[in-house]
Amino acid sequence: MNILLAEDDPNFGIVLRDYLELHDYNVTLCKDGCLGITAFRKGKYDLCILDVMMPEKDGFTLAREIKKLNPETPLIFLTAKAMKEDMLEGFKIGADDYITKPFDSEVLLYKIKAVLNRKSPVQPEQKEQNDFTIGQYKFQSNLRILSHPDSEVKLSPKEAELLKMLCLHLNDVLPRDLALEKIWHEDTYFTARSMDVYIAKLRKYLKQDPSVEIINIHGRGYRLCVHNGVMM
Incomplete structure (x- = not known):
């Protein structure tokens, strides 16, 4: 699975990218929204994890542009503040989940798996080998x-x-x-x-x-x- 991670904190972004790669995800890390949308146009991603507060282009703006290019792309927002208005804005854009910093990385991992499972296409039923x-x-x-x-x-x-x-x-x-x-x-x-x-x-x-x-x-x-x- 390919994940686009847009996070402006370089230390946090690298740690999170490495953690996800340890769990067999391919992660492209971008330090702002402008680089994020450029990477999205060039690649194919199963999920985008977007920090809300970023320079150049914030996470909400980036999410809107991603949804215009591919409305089916799952989104998870990361934010340092748990404001109701921000959460509502994220879900209006089409967020699949929302997680507040600091967070347990294992919790994020399970949220990612849950989102990807919901988005997986239904496979034709096959006879199970026993x-x-x-x-x-x-x-x-x-x-x-x-x-x-x-x-x-x-x-x-x-x-x-x-x-x-x-x-x-x-x-x-x-x-x-x-x-x-x-x-x-x-x-x-x-x-x-x-x-x-x-x-x-x-x-x-x-x-x-x-x-x-x-x-x-x-x-x-x-x-x-x-x-x-x-x-x-």
């Missing part, structure tokens, strides 16, 4: 049954969800934050430690086939690999 072959194992995710020629185990709901996500990301990284949000519904220190415990359980269940392993990708997530085997 049956997987993992080396010597058969996994029926809807029944939560992991079977091997010599054994069979009934997984817990979280174990089954996590293994299914790993299967769907076979030989690719399953991002830690994606799994935490989908299964645990929050990304915190405690839920991350809980997921580590479930990964250890899945490794134990899969140890009968040496060609199957779950690799820890430091700082990113986990990868389910099947070496010289079959995975469907």
